[in-house]
Amino acid sequence: MSASDQQFDLIIRNVRIAEDGDFVDIAVRGDRIAAIEPRIRCDAVSDVDGEGSFAFGGFVDTHIHLDKACILDRCAICEGTLSEAVQEVAKAKVSFKEADVYSRAARVVEKAISHGTTRMRTFVEIDPRAGFRSFEAIKRIRGDYAFAIDIEICAFAQDGLTNEPQTYDMLDAALADGADLVGGCPYTDPSPGRHVDMIFALASKHNVAVDFHLDFSLDPDRTDLPKVIDATLRHGWQGRVSIGHVTNLSAMPQAQLLAIADRLARAGIALSVLPATDLFLMGRGQDRLVPRGVAPAHLLAERGVATSIATNNILNPFTPYGDASLIRMANLYANVAQLSRDEDMALVFDMVSGMAAGQFDGSTRLQAGGEATIVLLDSAGPSTAVREIARVIAGWKRGRKSFDNGRPMLDKPI
Numbered sequence: 001m002s003a004s005d006q007q008f009d010l011i012i013r014n015v016r017i018a019e020d021g022d023f024v025d026i027a028v029r030g031d032r033i034a035a036i037e038p039r040i041r042c043d044a045v046s047d048v049d050g051e052g053s054f055a056f057g058g059f060v061d062t063h064i065h066l067d068k069a070c071i072l073d074r075c076a077i078c079e080g081t082l083s084e085a086v087q088e089v090a091k092a093k094v095s096f097k098e099a100d101v102y103s104r105a106a107r108v109v110e111k112a113i114s115h116g117t118t119r120m121r122t123f124v125e126i127d128p129r130a131g132f133r134s135f136e137a138i139k140r141i142r143g144d145y146a147f148a149i150d151i152e153i154c155a156f157a158q159d160g161l162t163n164e165p166q167t168y169d170m171l172d173a174a175l176a177d178g179a180d181l182v183g184g185c186p187y188t189d190p191s192p193g194r195h196v197d198m199i200f201a202l203a204s205k206h207n208v209a210v211d212f213h214l215d216f217s218l219d220p221d222r223t224d225l226p227k228v229i230d231a232t233l234r235h236g237w238q239g240r241v242s243i244g245h246v247t248n249l250s251a252m253p254q255a256q257l258l259a260i261a262d263r264l265a266r267a268g269i270a271l272s273v274l275p276a277t278d279l280f281l282m283g284r285g286q287d288r289l290v291p292r293g294v295a296p297a298h299l300l301a302e303r304g305v306a307t308s309i310a311t312n313n314i315l316n317p318f319t320p321y322g323d324a325s326l327i328r329m330a331n332l333y334a335n336v337a338q339l340s341r342d343e344d345m346a347l348v349f350d351m352v353s354g355m356a357a358g359q360f361d362g363s364t365r366l367q368a369g370g371e372a373t374i375v376l377l378d379s380a381g382p383s384t385a386v387r388e389i390a391r392v393i394a395g396w397k398r399g400r401k402s403f404d405n406g407r408p409m410l411d412k413p414i
């Protein structure tokens, strides 16, 4: 039966769902897409003119730290190094209160929603300094903003495990109390190999995915990656492991890089690249020709590695900038990676949308029968959106309008 003459809750007319594609209408009933067809004749409770915009399933942020966002006023940045950032946040989190974490995280989540993000994975530090206060706050954020965004909580050991065994028990408790997955950071632990094993022990016990901050240096020979690959294969965790940063990939000869890409693809390990942080923290100590330190995710994606570009930190010593915009991150990555072809732009768009969603077992493809989570961009399609940092117009989560940025209006003199 054609969609015409049927009754829908929502119809969004005159949108494209592919670069420069034909215009279609998207009809929604309840929380599902009922039809995507040209010129649907129907009655709908809400009838929206998409005015030629590009419709897709929303941006997916695979790696963000909501708990320590917006704390520039509490931290010093003198060196701009990784170790300074870790130490400054370790000091600051001692005095984090639940209400304070909630209000800073809410500020960032609301920005992310208005920038078209419909899913995110947030790390939350759980250790003797942070206690469970950040975790409790972020659980409330997850519930309160579920109308617009799906938030995954990764219980995270930022400051080591073997040096602080209490953290292990706290992560264990968080995983029993609503954390979705577990995250580790081998490079801050005196025993990185043991750290990797402890994180996998928690993942096995709770049957959850794992996400590591990994290899944050420019030394290709200093790496914990083989340990993570071995543990992934040993535990049969293919498709359930992500690694973030891995900045040393940017310092490798291409043959070595591609060999690693093939190993990652075979082990089903996904890579998140965080350009804003990596550009800020890498290459300190050089007064000229500062290295970029951003892993070339597009080259790994071409070898079959699931890759994503994410925002990471916002307004703290790891990244003293940020607005939680993934289309801005995509544009930054394309610029840093010196990309120019349409197909590369489309790949970069995929790394903040469809391919990123794959890391969560999800999809952002708009299709009849699929979830009616829809975001409109002022663009002819993905490639153009990355080039131009397309304006985000409005979005619906499971069929319900979740935000509307309105249309810009020029007031020309008459």
Ligand SMILES: O=c1cc[nH]c(=O)[nH]1
Pocket (backbone or CB within 6 Å): 065, 086, 158, 185, 213, 216, 277, 312, 313, 318
């Ligand atoms: O260890 C790290 C590196 C980057 N960003 C973090 O939050 N932690």
